[in-house]
Amino acid sequence: MKKLPFSRNDARELLRRNGINPTHQRIEIAHALYSRCEHMSADQVMAIVNERHPETSKATVYNTLNLFAEKKLVREVVIDPSKLFYDPNMSDHHHLFDVTTGQITDIDAANISVAGLPALPDGMIAEGVDIVVRVRPQAA
Amino acid sequence: MKKLPFSRNDARELLRRNGINPTHQRIEIAHALYSRCEHMSADQVMAIVNERHPETSKATVYNTLNLFAEKKLVREVVIDPSKLFYDPNMSDHHHLFDVTTGQITDIDAANISVAGLPALPDGMIAEGVDIVVRVRPQAA
DNA sequence: CCGGGGTCTGGACGCTGTCTAACTCGCCAC
């Protein structure tokens, strides 16, 4: 993944445009996500932010990521409620999660189709829903 | 899910047949899994076992579930390496995991097809692989 | 200069799973 030209000023603008008060921490976090365009876990984000801003607390990183997700700046990819990733790519796609390596790969929504999913107990699989296909490659 | 007629003696036999030393704890755990034929997490199993055998330790439950999985008495359903379920149903099927409720539903392998999965970096999606489709029903 | 609201911080907590050292128990030889 190439590092996109995404400056801290770009980050500041992005936040402002979305009605988010652009604090130092938030700018660093937005920059971390958008300059590398990858799925990242909260602690990956924290590690990157800490290189510049060593005193950024865990709570701030989590709060900020939640805030970004609410404001639709990033997508929250839920492997499990206790295992979240954040994806700056907002285009229509799903995710492939490899359990053994922990890697997440994008799947273009146009390229995948799933037939035979049962209706969910209390809701439909509606448009815009995120589907994570979790696979476990055959053990050797 | 109806409670199957699966006695503790059945459990003892099952263990013996599979070369597992049938201790009290193991019998209780096997009974918990097989009498309700559901996907269960380790702590659900522990809660059930503790009703009868209050002094069963966490380590034993985890050890036993791993042992059963190795011996192919149950299937280990890996939502994430830190979030496992155990499934006494060994037939060929996949799983649907509802992130918001935590519920797991079976999907018969014959009824589902997934087109467009990319090849995995270091392995193919081979026969017998467990696929968990994780969905998030649309928020209200 | 002061007050206040939004933000940040560190730490406690809960949940899930792993590991280890010590204990217990069952079984076998004698």
Next chain:
DNA sequence: GTGGCGAGTTAGACAGCGTCCAGACCCCGG
């Protein structure tokens, strides 16, 4: 019956991830 060995079990420490809270902090308006 006695002794001892090893499999099984136990409690508790530990690690990873996320949440929550009380208090400190900063910056703006008045």
